[in-house]
Amino acid sequence: GIQVEQSPPDLILQEGANSTLRCNFSDSVNNLQWFHQNPWGQLINLFYIPSGTKQNGRLSATTVATERYSLLYISSSQTTDSGVYFCAALGNTPLVFGKGTRLSVIA
């Protein structure tokens, strides 16, 4: 099945800084999603992005399907951005999650 790898595993930022999170996947995908897991465990949809670029406020994402990677950009980070960011890919098997990037934004 698909393998999903995320980097970096941990990231500490000063409030206001920008960051890029990366997701590599091992095979072609039909579905690529980014999630933010809040401290209570809720997975919040950020982007559904099997290819191309999308933006939502301070967050944007780009997936280059032919090169099998996706990037999540967070600009002007805020303390409320802290948490774990997951990407998940779906090919011919159900959704496979990466191990996540734990982001800590410090005031």
Place this chain on the structure above:
Amino acid sequence: KAGVTQTPRYLIKTRGQQVTLSCSPISGHRSVSWYQQTPGQGLQFLFEYFSETQRNKGNFPGRFSGRQFSNSRSEMNVSTLELGDSALYLCASSLDPSGITDTQYFGPGTRLTVL
């Protein structure tokens, strides 16, 4: 539109007992998937149901089972609980009948502790 709901939110059981978790999908969604999240293994797929039929199953022992009702609500059951079953159990629903290309929306999860 109401989101995915899961009950109960927290549960404490002892080894050997069984447990049933419930998930109500977003109105109109017919696909429901279940995931287990643990610190060691991360998020792992358990099974997916569509129109009351199990469409996909992950690599979990037979103690883990599920079902879906005609109103798309789903339950999962874990029998003969083990300490390692302590986890956050997440349910997701989606609209796409093929189960492939649609966005998955997650509920708040049920945190199960096995003592």
